[in-house]
Structures are given as C-alpha cells and as structure tokens.
Amino acid sequence: MTESTPPLLEAEPAAAAALFGDRLELARSYVASLAARGEELGLIGPRELPQLWSRHILNSALVAPLLRGRVGDVGSGAGLPGLVLAIARPDVEMTLIEPMERRTDWLLSEVERMGLENVRVLRARAEDVPGSGDLRPLDQVTARAVSALRTLIPLTAPLVRSGGELLLLKGARVGEELASAQKVVRKHRLHDVEVLELGAGAGLETTRVLRAVVDP
C-alpha cells in the first residue's frame, strides 16, 4: 500500500502583493494558519489547499476596494471574505457574524493572533441581529457561500442602514438567482442592483458581486 501524499498549498499568486500591499505579511500568516489548521477544524476541505490563494483568499480580497465605513460579513465561516477584507482594509470596521461556536472560536483566535484591532466577532444568526441591540445598522454587508439570493437578501438587507449596500459574492449562476429573487428585491427595497465581475482583467478567477443599495 502506498501512502497518499497530502495536497500541497498553492504557491502565492503574484497578484497577492498588489491586492494586500503592506498587509501582505498578515495575509500570508492567515493563509498559513488556515492551511495548517483549517481541515482539522472543519473549516476547509483538504482539496481546497491547491486553490486556497486563488479561489478563496484573492476571490475575497478583490472586494476590498469597494468597502467603506462599518461593514458586516454574514456567515464568515473560516473568515471568507470578512477576515480577509479586514486584513486588506484596516481602515474599515468589520463585524464577523457567524452562529457556530467552533467557527467563532477560530475567528477570535485569529483576530487575536494577528492583532487585528478593526474586527469584532459576533456569534449570532443574521436574522436574530436586527433589534437585538448587538449591532448598529451597517454601511455595507458582505456574504459568500451562505445561501441563494432569495434567502440571503432577507438575511442581510435588514442589517444595513438606509442608503447602505449589499455586496454579495456569487457564482456564475447569479443571474438565475437574481431572477428568482425579484419578490425579495422589491420587499427589501433594493435599487441600483448590478452584478460586478472583478478580477478577470488581472488574470484572476472572476469574482461576481451582487451590489445593491438598500433603502428601507
């Protein structure tokens, strides 16, 4: 019987330096920590290591230039995109909203290990946050791989202040998801809804972001 070789961590793509600038060392330390402990903690699958940088870290970091003010990330899991964005944008106040204790423990330990002062970890389900007094209405909310738009919009829009924005990272079927979410788009008074395609020009995997203004 031959022993199987553990999958190798993807080499850091050249684009990482431009996306993280002087925060690159912190991004590297988060990637190293996630690669070392992520599988054991059930945060990432073993097959993710060969695409950790390109599919997960840079896919998340591409959203960083769109951020402003107080931002929440719903369903952060391992820290995607919220922790990556907080690393890239120390000027942004980031709240990671995640209900699973094992995941919030991991997020808190990473925030402490990296000395990030712009991150708060809130253990909660997004739908329980409005009206709880735990979080003031946010300027923007991000989410990635949490649910389809028809359920994700009702989870995220109530967290945003009037005139704030949703930035929802989506896959190639975002158009179909949006078509079947029209009822909640109207109910939550989203306008200026657009799908941004980020990264392709820079030779990266395309990150699709549903951006919409919330006007409750």
Ligand SMILES: C[S@@+](CC[C@H](N)C(=O)[O-])C[C@H]1O[C@@H](n2cnc3c(N)ncnc32)[C@H](O)[C@@H]1O
């Ligand atoms: C598939 S994981 C994705 C994690 C991460 N965003 C990523 O892209 O890798 C979905 C995450 O959403 C969280 N989640 C599920 N329902 C939620 C809710 N109602 N409010 C907040 N987080 C939720 C789960 O606990 C889980 O960590």
